[in-house]
Amino acid sequence: MLTQEMTQEINVETAVQPIEAADLYAKLLAGADLAILDVRNGEDFARWKVEGRKDLTIVNVPYFAFIEDEDASLAQVPQAEELVVVCAKEGSSQYIAELLAERGVKASYLAEGIVSWGNLYDVRNVVDADWGRIVQVTRPARGDVSFLVISDGEAAVIDPLRHTEQYMQVLQDNNALLTHAFDTHGHADHISGGPALAQRTGARYFLHPYDAIHPLDMLPARLDYVPLQDGDQFVVGRVDVDVIWFPGHTLGQVNFRVSAPDGSHYLFTGDGLFLSSFGRPDLGGRGEAWTPILFESLFERLPQRIDDATWILPSHFSTLDEADVGGRFAQTYGTLKQQNDGLRPRSREEFTGWVLANLPHFPPEYVEIKRVNAGLVIPNEEEAGELELGKNICALSGA
Numbered sequence: 001m002l003t004q005e006m007t008q009e010i011n012v013e014t015a016v017q018p019i020e021a022a023d024l025y026a027k028l029l030a031g032a033d034l035a036i037l038d039v040r041n042g043e044d045f046a047r048w049k050v051e052g053r054k055d056l057t058i059v060n061v062p063y064f065a066f067i068e069d070e071d072a073s074l075a076q077v078p079q080a081e082e083l084v085v086v087c088a089k090e091g092s093s094q095y096i097a098e099l100l101a102e103r104g105v106k107a108s109y110l111a112e113g114i115v116s117w118g119n120l121y122d123v124r125n126v127v128d129a130d131w132g133r134i135v136q137v138t139r140p141a142r143g144d145v146s147f148l149v150i151s152d153g154e155a156a157v158i159d160p161l162r163h164t165e166q167y168m169q170v171l172q173d174n175n176a177l178l179t180h181a182f183d184t185h186g187h188a189d190h191i192s193g194g195p196a197l198a199q200r201t202g203a204r205y206f207l208h209p210y211d212a213i214h215p216l217d218m219l220p221a222r223l224d225y226v227p228l229q230d231g232d233q234f235v236v237g238r239v240d241v242d243v244i245w246f247p248g249h250t251l252g253q254v255n256f257r258v259s260a261p262d263g264s265h266y267l268f269t270g271d272g273l274f275l276s277s278f279g280r281p282d283l284g285g286r287g288e289a290w291t292p293i294l295f296e297s298l299f300e301r302l303p304q305r306i307d308d309a310t311w312i313l314p315s316h317f318s319t320l321d322e323a324d325v326g327g328r329f330a331q332t333y334g335t336l337k338q339q340n341d342g343l344r345p346r347s348r349e350e351f352t353g354w355v356l357a358n359l360p361h362f363p364p365e366y367v368e369i370k371r372v373n374a375g376l377v378i379p380n381e382e383e384a385g386e387l388e389l390g391k392n393i394c395a396l397s398g399a
Contacts, residue, residue, distance in 0.1 A: 016097045018111035019084055021120040025140050027082075028052035028320055029327045035080035037107075039063040039087045039096050040114070048141065048390035050086055050110070050117055053320045063092040066099065074103065082106055089113040117141050118389070121166045126313065126328045131238045131261045133174065134313070136328060137166050143317050143392050144190055145329050147268060149258055151237025156180035157203075158256055158268045159315040160193035162384060167197055178203040180234060180241075183373075184270025184315065185253040186211035188283045188366035189392035191384055192373050195223050208245070211252030214374050215284030216367055223375030228254055244305050246272040248294025249279030249394070257306065265310040267333070272297065274314045275322040275331050277395040278342045282359050283366055288352075295351045298343065308334030316392055342396065360393050 027034055028050075036058040038045050045060040057078045066073040077083070083100065085107055087093035093109035100107040110116060118141045127134040132151030138144065139161055146159045148170055155176040160167055160183075171178055178201040181194040186207065198205035208228045212221040230245035244255040249271045256268040271279035278298060281290035310333045317329050324330070337343050346354065365387050371377040372387070379387065 016094065016101045017108050018090070018094070019108040020111050021116040022122070024050070024084060024110060024117070025120060025122060028056065028140075029323060033081035035059070035078035035083050037061060037077055037083055037085045037096070038114075039066070039085060039092050044088065048114075048118070050084075050114070050141075051143075051319065051391065063087065063096065066096060070099075074100075077105065082108070085109045086117075087113050089115065118385075119163075121161075121163065122327065123166055123170060124327055126330055127260075127264075127266070129260065129262060129264075134258075134266060135170050135174075136313075136330075137161070137170070138327075138329070139190075140320075141391070142190060142388065145313075145315050145317060146193075147313060149236055149239060149241070149266075150174050150176045151239050153177060154179050154237040156182060156234070156236045156241065157194070157197060158182045159184055159187070159270055160197055162191040162193050162196075162388065164193045164196050164200065167193065168200065171201075177201070179236060181205045182228075182256055182268075183207050183211075184255065184268065184272070185250040186370055186373050187271075188370050189316075189363075189394050190388050191369060191379075195225075195375070198224075208252030208254050210247070211250050212374065214370055214376060215250070215286070217371065217376070219374070219376055221374040221376070228252075230254070244301070246270075246297045246301060248272065248281050248290055248297045250284060251290070251293075253279070253297075255302075257310070265306065266313055266330075267306055267310050268313050268315075270315045271394045272314075273302070273312060273336070273342075274316055274318070274340075274395055275312065275329060275336065276318055276340055276342075278340075279394055280359055280396045281355065282362065283370075283394070287356060287359060291352045291355045292348060294355070295348050299345075299351075306333055308332060308337070312336055316394055318395055355396060358396055360396070363390075363393065365389075 038060045059078045061076045085093040085097040090113045097107040097109040122138040126136045135148040137146045149156045155178050181198045181203045183194045194205050205225045207225045232243040234241040240259045242257045246253045246255045258266040281294045313330045
């Protein structure tokens with residue numbers, strides 16, 4: 001006969017356990033045999049969801065469907081070694097995970113729901129050398145990537161995201177002073193943390209003046225910034241930083257080339273060039289006019305300024321397949337020319353036609369985010385979170 005103590009012990013051993021967002025991200029990076037069952041309503045699921053590598057199985061079966069027809073809903077549950085159930089805040093997913101466990105399905109549920117996934121930041125080194133470090137700060141739910149370059153107690157941040165605590169912690173851990181806050185362009189998909197970091201640390205905030213004008217409202221920015229131009233040079237510790245103008249995604253898009261003492265070179269491309277695509281040219285409302293400019297940047301300006309050994313570090317990714325085994329989003333330019341279809345040789349006319357035929361949906365939120373990043377609007381935390389909801393779609397859909 002089981003005693004109460006023995007029963008409690010069995011229940012503990014067999015109870016469904018939550019999985020933290022960081023642990024889920026590690027599993028997705030590793031390509032673990034897992035599937036996602038999202039039990040939110042279809043509209044919320046369509047707006048954004050947990051994403052991983054291209055072969056990740058993710059199925060949406062709303063919670064209420066299990067209540068109305070349990071057997072039919074169970075028939076839709078994906079098969080995998082491990083199943084992670086996701087809902088808005090945790091309660092519904094825990095209930096469904098326990099229901100599945102009772103039927104022999106190994107299941108866990110995402111702790112604190114989809115919100116915890118949306119707020120997850122991942123921090124890891126891309127480079128750790130005697131001259132310094134390049135630290136990657138990623139927000140997986142949005143496919144956003146940012147970087148800190150640290151050398152001899154000085155640091156530059158490139159395309160920082162809205163929440164600044166991650167960057168402050170990296171600076172503290174490395175005993176470094178932020179001297180430069182760089183944005184490659186005026187972002188449309190997320191609120192920049194550059195001005196806030198500059199204010200917190202005393203660093204200067206840098207932006208190209210073309211992107212200090214809202215492209216649709218034509219209003220000048222209301223924020224403190226130092227204007228960038230092609231050919232500008234900066235020094236951060238023992239590394240040199242060169243500015244390369246790269247218009248097309250925006251008119252003020254720039255790349256930052258970091259040259260290290262060991263002869264290695266790193267190009268921070270923002271939304272100009274991604275690992276599997278490039279930045280769409282229509283977010284300023286002038287896709288037809290800016291597409292030929294993008295062609296010149298990709299096929300004329302860039303090859304003149306970097307070599308095949310230069311490491312490309314973009315500010316977005318489309319899927320986790322773009323990450324290496326260490327979770328880093330970086331690849332050499334020579335490899336990209338072989339693997340990125342957007343860099344396949346085309347005539348200007350072919351390129352223009354192809355781009356304009358593959359432009360994805362233009363999110364209306366992007367217009368407002370650009371207003372925020374120009375200092376024209378100051379949202380509260382709830383409004384900012386709503387503006388940033390969902391995965392970025394800054395890349396060309398067909399690239």
